[in-house]
Amino acid sequence: MKERILAFLQSENKSAAQFAEEIGVQPSGISHILSGRNNPSLDFVIKMLHKYSSLSAEWLLFGSGYMYKYASQPTLFDIPLPDVVSGVEIPEGIEMPSGTVSSSNSPETPSESNTLRNDDHAKDKSLTKVLLFYSDKSFSEYNPS
Numbered sequence: 001m002k003e004r005i006l007a008f009l010q011s012e013n014k015s016a017a018q019f020a021e022e023i024g025v026q027p028s029g030i031s032h033i034l035s036g037r038n039n040p041s042l043d044f045v046i047k048m049l050h051k052y053s054s055l056s057a058e059w060l061l062f063g064s065g066y067m068y069k070y071a072s073q074p075t076l077f078d079i080p081l082p083d084v085v086s087g088v089e090i091p092e093g094i095e096m097p098s099g100t101v102s103s104s105n106s107p108e109t110p111s112e113s114n115t116l117r118n119d120d121h122a123k124d125k126s127l128t129k130v131l132l133f134y135s136d137k138s139f140s141e142y143n144p145s
Helices: 002-012 016-023 027-035 042-051 057-062 120-124
Strands: 130-133 139-142
Touching (some): 002 016, 002 027, 042 057
16 A cells, blocks of 8 residues: 555655645654555545545555546646647737647648647537637637627
């Protein structure tokens, strides 16, 4: 179980001291568990599962299944921008993020892997709003007319 606790701490990017404080146990207790000197008590496991409700008890206790009960959904910021955005006119004054090229500025034919796919449903859709997020945590909104 100590390997799974170490994997959980790494996944959560937590130190043993932070973890001990969050679940309400002595840091020395965590140290003894992580060194292999002691096995986690039932009280320790209950505190850990209570504090981290998304953690899978089956994974923690038996090592089977996944670490978390629910698969995490990617956020907007986890999805990479395509290299080429086809069919969308970028208005003046809007800067595209680095690494993204408008199709009107690209002399080469884009490869299939970096273009937006046009499925049957996309033909009935039109662009209504674009939100641009900047590195200074500000954003702007563009509504085509």
